Amino acid sequence: MKPTFFDEMLLADGTSRPAYREVARWLEERPRGMIRKKREEADTIFRRLGITFAVYGKEEANERLIPFDLIPRVISAGEWRFLERGIEQRVRALNAFLYDIYHRQEIVRAGRIPAEMINRNAAFLPEMIGFDPPRKVYSHIIGTDIVRTGENGFFVLEDNLRTPSGVSYMLENREAMMHLFPDLFAKHRVRPVERYPELLRETLESVAPPACKGDPTIAILTPGIYNSAYFEHAFLADQMGVELVQGSDLYVEDAALWMRTITGKAQVDVLYRRVDDAYLDPLAFDPTSMLGVPGLFDLYRAGGVTIVNAPGTGIADDKAIYAYVPEIIEFYTGEKPILNNVPTWRCGIPDELAHVLAHLPELVVKEVHGSGGYGMLVGPAATKREIAAFAARLKADPANYIAQPTLALSTCPAVTDTGFAPRHVDLRPFVLMGDKVRITPGGLTRVALKKGSLVVNSSQGGGTKDTWVLED
Amino acid sequence: MLGRTAASLFWMSRYIERAENIARLTEVGYRISLTPDVGSGHREDWKSTLIAAGCLDGFLAKYAAIDGEKAQYWLLFDRDNPSSVRNCLETARNNGRAVRTALTREMWEALNSTWIEFAAIRPADLASGRLPEFLDWVRMRSNLFRGSLLGTLLRDEGYHFSQAGAFIERADNTARILDVKYYVLLPSNETVGGDLDASQWETILRSVSAHRSYRHVYKDRYRPWNVADFLILSPEMPRSLRFSCEWVNRATAGLSAATGAGASAGAHAGALLDTLKTANMDAIFRDGLHEFLTEFLTRNNAVSSAIAADYNFI
Known part of the structure; x- marks a missing residue:
């Protein structure tokens, strides 16, 4: 069957791409009973x-497994080199942006971003103004969400600069795959991911506070x-x-x-x-927080401890700021962005809102501060009634939403109850930034296991796959 | 080691031990309910089981009257009973989960698979005589956990906190069982001792899985004096007060050696063990068995509090 979306494995003529050749052969050879x-x-x-995942709002199922799909997602060496360059450029620019907006705000002075986008943004933390975090790094641990729509069509969907999760699944998925299918690894040169904890440790050590000796x-x-x-x-x-504290x-x-x-x-x-920032320190932020440590933030500003990621990084992965990231990259690096942004309409702007309201059935609409796939509308998958209800919410608080075209997410074969079938995937590579940028090859591939679904979030029925970056 | 980690290890082991003890008490209660009614009646027996399990007040706050089915549900499944087997296993697992990194993989798997399998059991499945099988299962799971702990855990602070929790709980449980029925153990009863009393004594021994080992040690029929001696002062009987206190002392000594702290815990545990080592049944009966047991429970609890204070449990 000819795929209607870009398929990671299959070419238009039904043969498989070079990177997937062995996987395709292996899938053909496997008897069905084996997969089950x-x-x-x-x-x-x-x-x-005990790898379980708590789903908010479902008490009876408060711990369940994220489905794991057995078929790996494969990335060729060339594709990965391209992604790696694009990701590094992006995280360096976003960290430079964070330093700037908490200092002189040159980008605002230069008229590239409106001042109110920063200063009135709920994710902007005035308490961080004028403070220099170690190595001037704000976001040390980043999960850049990338989707693919074509051979060379890679888009960054979200930057996730606050506290991205999922890296443990990347590591455990690989463990499980090596345990289940050692023969498959023998036929490939898959770049290892297991050094991540060591790299994370190195990154964290590299940003020790000034007061730390030894x-x-x-x-x-x-x-x-x-x-969760x-x-x-x-x-x-x-x-x-x-220690886990x-x-x-x-x-x-x-x-x-x-x-x-x-x-x-x-x-x-x-x-x-x-x-989250708000719960870090009841003396500095939410006074009712039981999760934080009184006095932590003052100590941080005095150089007695480093908080990773820094408070206030949310301003740079805010969905309203997202639309400006190409500008941000050019402003701080002087280069053209390597990875594309998804075109984004900001509903707070009346003209753009009008466009969005007129095209709701085609668009994906997200809350500016939402995450995890909650509170979003996927136009093409929604009923008329759902669209009408969402339009009402949108009109009541337009500045709280952005809209993007529905991307034709690439597909990758997955195991389903009726055999192998293409399912939509995204990719979250994990990036570390301290004394240097460290990117673990691959990352977490999330897969929408429901037929036709474009929502890969685990809270919405998504699963994960092991992700392979091949050596040349 | 974090104080909270120590607390979680301590309570994790306590709750697994408690789950096992509750299962054993329930088994005895169930067994009595199957034997012909002699004198006092079944209702009374479930009542003493609930008292021995330390949860009669909670039961009566929820249910108007005691019957076997409700008592079993309360002991095994009821979420409103903090010591139900369900809550014990869940609390043990939550404590283990909170200190996942301090456990070995085997310990975690034992805790986790127990909880997962328990969650799949519906109380209705236990009708038609499947209760004993289930209670066996609970004890087996406790054994599995204990075995993986003993077989895989480093003999460091974490081990000592776990052992302290397990044996403080065990001593508490044995003392409660004795206290519920202390009057049938009084020497004055021996002369009276008819069938009813003999079966009561056997019940006490069964509640701590000691009815067979009793025979080996005493080579005699059940006598209340011996039963009390066996469960209180025997250094060989693994659920006696003396035996449990020995192990609590090993734990507090091990902790002191490793940390240089724990003076108060060591003093409390040591003094309680000395009391048992120097005690004899004559004096205990003369001064009052009930009074002795009440004092023991208070002092055992004080050891627990001293450990918590010395080692910064939060």
Whole structure:
């Protein structure tokens, strides 16, 4: 069958692309019963390890597995080189942008971004103005969401500069695949991903605060076991050999951050927090927060601890700012963007709102501050009634929304109940920035397992695949 | 090690131990309900099971009257009972999850697969005589956890906190079981001792899986004096107060050696063990078995609190 979307594996004539040749042959050779058996085996592996994912708002199913699809997504060496260059350019520019808007705001002075886009933005943190984080890096851990629509059509969908998750799935998916299909790895030269925890540690150590002498102590701050990404927090702490702490384990005293230990206290120099800005410090932000540490933010500004990612990075991955990223790249790097942006209408602007309202059935509309696929409209997949209801919400608060064309996300074969079938995928490579930029080859491929669905979020029934970057 | 990590390890082991003990108590309650009614009646027996499990008040707050089916549900499945097997297994797993990195993979798998399998069991499935099989399963899972802990965990602080939790819980459980039926163990009863009493004594031994080992040690029929001696003072009986306290002491000593802290916990645990080592059943009966057990429960609890205070459990 000729695919109507760009297919990662198949060419228009039904033969497979070079990078997928072995995978295609392997799929043909496998008896069906084998796949079913391997699926069950994979399920057991993941469940036993406790890789579960909490879905908000579904109490009875508050822990369930993210479906894992057995067919790998393959990226050729050439494709990856291109992506890598584009991603590095983008994260460097966005970090430069963050430094600028919390200092002289040259980009605003130059008239490239309207001042109110920054200063009135809820994600802009005035408390960060004038502060220099170590190495001037704000976003150290980034998950750049990329979609593909054609041979050379790569688009960045979201920059995820706050606390991106999913890296543990990248690592565990690879573990599971190597366990399930060692023969397949023997036939390919797949670039390894397992150094990620080490690279993360190096990155975190490289941004130790000025007050830290000697080897920095790192800790991961989690909201606790009920957080949807708790498994990942524990996993990363374990892999890096650092403490996994909650707010109640920490306190600020004598210009330092301490963990409460069984023998007293131990100092923390770098805090990789998986807690949102608002909950970091009840004295600086939300006073009702039980998840944070009183006095943490003042200590951070005084150079006693490094918070990773820095508070206030959300301004740069805000969906309204997103439309300006090509400008941002040109402004700070002097180069043309390597990776495309998706064309974006800002509903706060009356002309653009009118266009969006007139074309809702074709568009994807998202909340500016939303994430995880919640509160969005996928026009082509929505009923008339859903579109009408969404239009009402949009008109009530237009500045809260942006709209984008529905992208023809590429497909990749997936295992379904009725055999192999193409399903839409995206890609989230994981990027680290400290003393340098470190990008792990591949990343997490998310797959919309429902036929025809374009929503890959795990909260909306998406699954994941192992992602292979081949060596030349 | 974080104070919270220590607390979670301690409570994780306590709750697994408790799940096992509740299962054993339920098994005994169920067994009595199957034996012919002699004298006091079934209702009373479920009542003493609920008391021994430390959850009678909660039960009566929810249900008007005691019957076997409700008591079983309450002991095994009820979310409103903090010590139901369901809540024990879930709390143990949540504690383990909170300190996932301090557990070995085997320990985590034991906790996690237990919880997953438990979640798939519907109380209705246990009708028609499948209860004993289920209670066996609970004990087996506790054994699996204990075995993976003993077989894989480094003998460092984490191990000692786990052991302290398990044995404090075990001592607490044994003391409660004795206290519920202390009056049938009084020496004055021995002369009276008819069939009813003999079956009561056996019940007590069964509640701590000691009815067979009793015979090996005492080579005699059940006598209340011996039963009390076995469960309180025997250094060999693995669920006796003395035995449990020995292990709590090993844990507190191990912690002190590793950390240089824990003076108060060590003192409390040591003093309680000394009391048991120097006690004899004559004196205990003379001064009052019930009073002895009440004091033991208070002091055992004080050991738990001292560990929490010494090691910064939050």
